[in-house]
Amino acid sequence: xxxxxxxxxxxxxxxxxxxxxxxxxxxxxxxxxxxxxxxxxxxxxxxxxxxxxxxxxxxxxxxxxxxxxxxxxxxxxxxxxxxxxxxxxxxxxxxxxxxxxxxxxxxxxxxxxxxxxxxxxxxxxxxxxxxxxxxxxxxxxxxxxxxxxxxxxxxxxxxxxxxxxxxxxxxxxxxxxxxxxxxxxxxxxxxxxxxxxxxxxxxxxxxxxxxxxxxxxxxxxxxxxxxxxxxxxxxxxxxxxxxxxxxxxxxxxxxxxxxxxxxxxxxxxxxxxxxxxxxxxxxxxxxxxxxxxxxxxxxxxxxxxxxxxxxxxxxxxxxxxxxxxxxxxxxxxxxxxxxxxxxxxxxxxxxxxxxxxxxxxxxxxxxxxxxxxxxxxxxxxxxxxxxxxxxxxxxxxxxxxxxxxxxxxxxxxxxxxxxxxxxxxxxxxxxxxxxxxxxxxxxxxxxxxxxxxxxxxxxxxxxxxxxxxxxxxxxxxxxxxxxxxxxxxxxxxxxxxxxxxxxxxxxxxxxxxxxxxxxxxxxxxxxxxxxxxxxxxxxxxxxxxxxxxxxxxxxxxxxxxxxxxxxxxxxxxxxxxxxxxxxxxxxxxxxxxxxxxxxxxxxx
Amino acid sequence: xxxxxxxxxxxxxxxxxxxxxxxxxxxxxxxxxxxxxxxxxxxxxxxxxxxxxxxxxxxxxxxxxxxxxxxxxxxxxxxxxxxxxxxxxxxxxxxxxxxxxxxxxxxxxxxxxxxxxxxxxxxxxxxxxxxxxxxxxxxxxxxxxxxxxxxxxxxxxxxxxxxxxxxxxxxxxxxxxxxxxxxxxxxxxxxxxxxxxxxxxxxxxxxxxxxxxxxxxxxxxxxxxxxxxxxxxxxxxxxxxxxxxxxxxxxxxxxxxxxxxxxxxxxxxxxxxxxxxxxxxxxxxxxxxxxxxxxxxxxxxxxxxxxxx
Numbered sequence: 015x016x017x018x019x020x021x022x023x024x025x026x027x028x029x030x031x032x033x034x035x036x037x038x039x040x041x042x043x044x045x046x047x048x049x050x051x052x053x054x055x056x057x058x059x060x061x062x063x064x065x066x067x068x069x070x071x072x073x074x075x076x077x078x079x080x081x082x083x084x085x086x087x088x089x090x091x092x093x094x095x096x097x098x099x100x101x102x103x104x105x106x107x108x109x110x111x112x113x114x115x116x117x118x119x120x121x122x123x124x125x126x127x128x129x130x131x132x133x134x135x136x137x138x139x140x141x142x143x144x145x146x147x148x149x150x151x152x153x154x155x156x157x158x159x160x161x162x163x164x165x166x167x168x169x170x171x172x173x174x175x176x177x178x179x180x181x182x183x184x185x186x187x188x189x190x191x192x193x194x195x196x197x198x199x200x201x202x203x204x205x206x207x208x209x210x211x212x213x214x215x216x217x218x219x220x221x222x223x224x225x226x227x228x229x230x231x232x233x234x235x236x237x238x239x240x241x242x243x244x245x246x247x248x249x250x251x252x253x254x255x256x257x258x259x260x261x262x263x264x265x266x267x268x269x270x271x272x273x274x275x276x277x278x279x280x281x282x283x284x285x286x287x288x289x290x291x292x293x294x295x296x297x298x299x300x301x302x303x304x305x306x307x308x309x310x311x312x313x314x315x316x317x318x319x320x321x322x323x324x325x326x327x328x329x330x331x332x333x334x335x336x337x338x339x340x341x342x343x344x345x346x347x348x349x350x351x352x353x354x355x356x357x358x359x360x361x362x363x364x365x366x367x368x369x370x371x372x373x374x375x376x377x378x379x380x381x382x383x384x385x386x387x388x389x390x391x392x393x394x395x396x397x398x399x400x401x402x403x404x405x406x407x408x409x410x411x412x413x414x415x416x417x418x419x420x421x422x423x424x425x426x427x428x429x430x431x432x433x434x435x436x437x438x439x440x441x442x443x444x445x446x447x448x449x450x451x452x453x454x455x456x457x458x459x460x461x462x463x464x465x466x467x468x469x470x471x472x473x474x475x476x477x478x479x480x481x482x483x484x485x486x487x488x489x490x491x492x493x494x495x496x497x498x499x500x501x502x503x504x505x506x507x508x509x510x511x512x513x514x515x516x517x518x519x520x521x522x523x524x525x526x527x528x529x530x531x532x533x534x535x536x537x538x539x540x541x542x543x544x545x546x547x548x549x550x551x552x553x554x555x556x557x558x559x560x561x562x563x564x565x566x567x568x569x570x571x572x573x574x575x576x577x578x579x580x581x582x583x584x585x586x587x588x589x590x591x592x593x594x595x596x597x598x599x600x601x602x603x604x605x606x607x608x609x610x611x612x613x614x615x616x617x618x
Numbered sequence: 619x620x621x622x623x624x625x626x627x628x629x630x631x632x633x634x635x636x637x638x639x640x641x642x643x644x645x646x647x648x649x650x651x652x653x654x655x656x657x658x659x660x661x662x663x664x665x666x667x668x669x670x671x672x673x674x675x676x677x678x679x680x681x682x683x684x685x686x687x688x689x690x691x692x693x694x695x696x697x698x699x700x701x702x703x704x705x706x707x708x709x710x711x712x713x714x715x716x717x718x719x720x721x722x723x724x725x726x727x728x729x730x731x732x733x734x735x736x737x738x739x740x741x742x743x744x745x746x747x748x749x750x751x752x753x754x755x756x757x758x759x760x761x762x763x764x765x766x767x768x769x770x771x772x773x774x775x776x777x778x779x780x781x782x783x784x785x786x787x788x789x790x791x792x793x794x795x796x797x798x799x800x801x802x803x804x805x806x807x808x809x810x811x812x813x814x815x816x817x818x819x820x821x822x823x824x825x826x827x828x829x830x831x832x833x834x835x836x837x838x839x840x841x842x843x844x845x846x847x848x849x850x851x852x853x854x855x856x857x858x859x860x861x862x863x864x865x866x867x868x869x870x871x872x873x874x875x876x877x878x879x880x881x882x883x884x885x886x887x888x889x890x891x892x893x894x895x896x897x898x899x900x901x902x903x904x905x906x907x908x909x910x911x912x913x914x915x916x917x918x919x920x921x922x923x924x925x926x927x
Contacts, residue, residue, distance in 0.1 A: 129662050309738065311730075320714060
C-alpha cells in the first residue's frame, strides 16, 4: 500500500471519528432540546449534496449550485407568497426554470475543456445575486424577501420534514437506477476518460449537459424547500461560501456513490452546531472561535482531495465474489459481424468505393507539420499496416481519422461519405473504432463494464425506461452483457470479466481495449500499437487474432513497431516519415523500397 | 439611462479614463499571476485571491503597525505573496501532480486552502475594515489642468508605475532569461522539459513564487487605492481576475494585461455613464466572461484552440 493510501486510511478514520462524535454528541443534545429545524436543514443540505454529486460523478466541477438554489428559492417564494400558488406546484416550476437556465449556461461552456465550467459557474452565483438586488419589486431587493417586502411569513413557512424525506427518497431512487443504467455508465466513463468515451460513441457534450441540468434542477428544488424552511430570504444566503459548502458535501462525502454526499452533508451540517451548542457551552475557546468549523472544512477538503480522492464513503464497485458465467448461454451469441457490404454502391467507375479514403490530409501543430499532404485508400476487408519512425505522424493520423483533431487541410471519407471534422462520437457510430497507444481503459470499471460501454450506441434505453423500470431496460442491458461476455470469450478474457480493468497485465489491458472497440461493431478497426508491452507468445496470439478478424470481414488499420507482426498480418503497408507518406505497397515491396530502408536505417 | 450633460463633458471623460486605467492595471497585475500559473501548470489556482487578500494585510501591518515606509511595505507584501504561493505549491498542488490524479483535484484543493486562509484572516483581523494612516501616501490628489481638471491620486500614480514595472519585468523574465526559458519549456510539456534535464519541480516553485509576488503587488495596491482592507476583498477580485484571464485567453500573458485594462475601463465607464451602473458592476465581469466563452473561447488574442470536449 502506498504512503498516500495509508495516510488516506487515517484521514478516513479521523473524519469518521469526527462524524460519529459530533453526530453522537449532537444526538444527545437533540434529545434534550429537540429542534426540527436542524433536521430539516440537514435534509436540505443532503439534497444539495446530491445536486453536486451528479456533476462530480461526471467529472465536472460546478460552483453554480448556490446560484440555482437562490433561483429556486426566490422563484418559489414569489409564486407562493405573492401569487398564491401552492408549494407543491411551485416546486416543479422552479426546478424547470433552473434546469432550463442550466442548459443555457451549459450549452456553450460544456463543449470546452472542463476548467471552463468551474470558472463560469463561479460567476453565475454572483449574477443571480445582482439580479436579486436589482429587482426589488419582485424579490425584495437588498432588503430581502420578508414580511416588509410582501412575503407574508405564514405563507413562507411550509416546509415539512416529510416533504424533504420524500423528495430525498425520490432522488435516491432516481440515482440508484441511474447508476445501473446506460446513462450512468456513460457519465462514469466520461469522468474517467472523456476522449475514450467519445471514441466509444458517447456524446460527451450531451451527457455533460444532462448532468449539469439535473444538478441545476435538484439545487433549485433544494432552494424551494430552503425558502419555505427559513421563512425569509436574503441574497447573502447564497454567497460563494454557500457554493463551497455544497461542493464540500460532495467532495468530502464521496463522489462515486449517492450515499457519499448525504454523509458529507451530515458531517458539515452537524459539526458547526455541535461545536457551538454542545462543546461551546463549556469551552469558551471554541465558542469564540467562530471560524473553526470552516477551517476544519478547508483542512478536510485538502486532505481528502490529496489522500482520499474518492471521498469518505467510497465502497469498491467490484464484487468480491463475481457472479458465475454461464458459458453455454454465450454459445449462440457470437456478436453480429459487420461484414463487407455485399452490395456496395458502385463508385463513379463502377468500382466499389474504398472503405476509408484520405485526400491530401494535412495537420499542423505550432508550425510543425505533423501530417503532410497524405492521401491513401483502404479497400474493405484488408489489413493495412501503418509504420514509420517515431514522430512520423502515425498516431496523429489516427486522431484525425477519429475526429479528435480536425485537419487543417484535406478530406477524409468513410465508404465515400465525407467525415472530415465530424465529431468523434459520430465517427465512432459510423463504424470506426480504435484502441489507444497509451491504454485508456475506464479504470474504475470492470473489464465487462468497459466492453459494455462499447455497446453504448446500440443500447436503446433512455432515462424514462431506466426510471420506470420498463422491461425493455432489463432486456437491453442483459443482451449487452451477454454480447460483451461472448466478445470477452472470443478474446480469451472471460476469466477477467469481473475484475477491475486496472488490475490486468499490460498485454491483457490491450486486449480489453480491442474487445471494447469491437463492441462498437465497427467496419474499420484502428489499432494503435496493439502489441506494445506484449511478449513473443502474446504477440503471436495477437497476430492470429488480427488475421481472424479479417476472415470475419473486419477491415483493420494497425500501427505497430513489431515489424514481424506487421509483415505477417498486413495485405498492404503504408510508410510514413516526417509526416509524409513515403510508400504504400505490399509487405515485400515495402521491404525492398530504398526510401523506406533509408527512413529506418539512414543513408548508407 | 445616460445623463446627456455628462456625455459632453471632456474632463469627466478623462477622469473616468484615468480611474479606469488605474483600476484595470490592478486587475491586470492580479490576472497575470493567475494566467501564469495556468499557462505553466494547467491549474486554476482559486487561492490566488486569498493570497492577494493576505498580502494586503501584510502590507498594512508593515506600514500601519510597524510604521515602515511605503517601499518597504510594497516589497514586504510582494515577498509575502511569493512565500504563500510557494507554500501552497508544496501543500496543495505538488501532492496532486502525478499520473492518474483527477484533473479538477488541484482546483478543489485550492478552494480548501482558500477557505482556511480567509477563515484565519477573519479570526485574526475580524471582519472590520483596516485603513492606512495618511503618512503612508498623501491623500491629497494631484490635479491635471487646475482644480477643475482631472484628479489623479498618488495611489493611482503608484499603481500605474508599479504595474508597468512589473509587467516589463515579467516580460523580460519570461522572454530573455534562462529561468524564463525553463518556465516556457515546462509550460510546453513537463515531460519533455524533464527529459531535457530541467528540474521541473524547481521551475514550478519559481512560477508559483512569481505568481504570488504578482498577487501580493495587486493586493497592496488595491489596499492603497481603496484604503479598505478586509478578509473579503479577495472575493471581489477573484471573478474579475478569472474574467480577465478568459478575455485574454487562458495562459496568455499579453492577453491578461489588455484584458485587465479593458475590464477596468468598462466597469468604470458603466458606473459613470449608466444610472444604476454600480448595481450591475459586479455582473459585468461575468457577462464579459460568458460572452467570450460563447463566441471566442480562446480569448480575444488566443491562438491555440481551446480543447474541445
